[in-house]
Amino acid sequence: MKIGVLSDCFGLGFEKGVQKAAQLGAQGVQLYAVEGELAPENLNKGKRSFIRSFMKDQGMEISAIRGDLGYGGFAFSDRNPEKIERTKRIVDLALDLGCGIITTHIGVVPRDQHHPRYAAIRDALGELGDYAQRLGGCFAIETGPETPATLCGLLDELRSPGVGVNLDPANLAMCTGDDAAQAVHTLKKYIVHTHAKDGILIAPCDMDIMYGMVEASEGFDEWAYCREVPLGEGQVDFDRYIAALKKVGYDGYLTIEREVGDDPAGDIASAIDFLRKYL
Numbered sequence: 001m002k003i004g005v006l007s008d009c010f011g012l013g014f015e016k017g018v019q020k021a022a023q024l025g026a027q028g029v030q031l032y033a034v035e036g037e038l039a040p041e042n043l044n045k046g047k048r049s050f051i052r053s054f055m056k057d058q059g060m061e062i063s064a065i066r067g068d069l070g071y072g073g074f075a076f077s078d079r080n081p082e083k084i085e086r087t088k089r090i091v092d093l094a095l096d097l098g099c100g101i102i103t104t105h106i107g108v109v110p111r112d113q114h115h116p117r118y119a120a121i122r123d124a125l126g127e128l129g130d131y132a133q134r135l136g137g138c139f140a141i142e143t144g145p146e147t148p149a150t151l152c153g154l155l156d157e158l159r160s161p162g163v164g165v166n167l168d169p170a171n172l173a174m175c176t177g178d179d180a181a182q183a184v185h186t187l188k189k190y191i192v193h194t195h196a197k198d199g200i201l202i203a204p205c206d207m208d209i210m211y212g213m214v215e216a217s218e219g220f221d222e223w224a225y226c227r228e229v230p231l232g233e234g235q236v237d238f239d240r241y242i243a244a245l246k247k248v249g250y251d252g253y254l255t256i257e258r259e260v261g262d263d264p265a266g267d268i269a270s271a272i273d274f275l276r277k278y279l
Contacts, residue, residue, distance in 0.1 A: 001245065003196075003275050004028040004063035004257040006077035009264050014038060014051070018058055024269050025276075028061035030103070030193075032253045033090050034069060040089040048096050055097075062080050062252035064101040064166065064193045065094040068093040072212045073107025074124035084124055091132050091139070100137040101193050103166040108207050109146040109154050117213065122154060125163050133162030138190050139165045144171030145207040155190050158207040164192035168257070171197035174226035175210065177201050180236050184244035194245070196254040196275055198234030200227045229259065231271040242278040 005098070007017035007029040014037055021029050043051070055062060067090035069083050094102045106125065110118045125139070132139045134223055139162055143151065155163060165187050169180030184191065205225035208214045232238065242254075256271045258264045 001251055001279055002027040002061075002253050003272055003279070004030055004061075004062070004253040005067065005268055005272075006030045006032070006195075006255055006259075007259045008032040008066075009256075009258050009268060011264070012020070017251050018060055020265065021268075022058050022060050025272050026060070026256075028063040028253055028255070030064045030066055030240045030253075030257075031062055031097075033092060033093055034067060040093045043093065044238065048093070050096055062094075062097055062099040063255050064103050065090060065099050067102045068090075068104045068142070070105075070212070073105050074121050075107030075213055077116070077120040077123070080120060081123045084127055087128055087139075090129055091128070091135060091137055091257070095135045095137050101140050101164075101166075102132065102137060103140045103142055103193060104145065105142050106212070108211050108213050109112050111146075111151050115251075118154075121208050123156065125154075126158055129158060129160035129162035131162070131198075133160065138162055138164045138192050140166040142166045142171065142195070143168050143187070144175045145211045147176050147178055148172070148186040152190070153204075154241065155187075164189040166193045166195065167191050168195040168197055169230060169236040169241055170197035170234065174199040174220075174228070175205075175207055177204075178217065179240075181240035181244040184241065184248055184250070188248040188250075189252055191245075191248070191252075193252055194250070194254055196231060196256045196271060197258070198229050198231045198236045198238075200229055200234045202226055227228070230258070230261070230267045231256075231274045238274075238278070
């Protein structure tokens with residue numbers, strides 16, 4: 001396995017973010033490509049060529065491209081045509097940059113397969129998975145709001161080589177309370193990328209509210225229910241989690257995500273040291 005960093009967490013922009021990740025000893029970065037300097041519409045052919053050359057010069061890889069559009073994921077069929085086309089452009093960009101993995105949240109997969117949101121998510125993933133596969137890529141669902149078993153059931157139904165999993169152990173801990181090591185075994189045939197993140201579940205919360213499936217009441221504060229913390233300080237059992245990844249033969253990236261806290265760069269440096277002991 002390799003150590004990566006979601007470079008946007010540094011808040012330094014593309015070039016300085018990649019350089020900072022390399023300086024700290026990471027082997028790759030995950031890039032955010034929804035808006036800003038790395039959005040598809042802001043990168044012409046020359047700029048894409050520059051990114052490829054710059055990454056090579058830094059001795060770094062792109063572990064994945066983050067294409068999370070938010071606004072309910074793909075759970076609402078009336079919003080999906082525009083979001084699917086937007087996501088396809090992000091897939092195109094990823095492959096242009098030599099990266100085959102595009103990660104995103106998809107909304108909350110209902111347990112009830114007859115729920116209208118289930119069909120909306122399934123159909124959108126089917127189209128995006130087919131598109132990514134034709135180009136040699138994989139559209140990776142970030143774990144979190146539904147149980148691993150529910151997500152695995154959807155993937156088993158899809159049977160698409162173009163759809164996989166970006167396993168985020170902290171999201172499981174913070175949202176459903178699921179054990180990350182067991183999730184690895186449940187989703188093992190679909191895992192193509194992972195996040196190295198830790199968190200704490202403070203109190204149960206309705207995931208439909210947390211992930212924007214329904215409107216939250218005024219004053220809703222997600223941090224009253226869960227909290228992201230530095231690696232090793234939360235409820236993810238990294239000894240068992242990393243052992244499980246090794247057991248199922250995962251050899252991809254452990255990409256550090258640290259979007260909160262007073263010193264994300266310092267927490268990322270500590271996280272790299274924390275992960276090295278396992279590798």
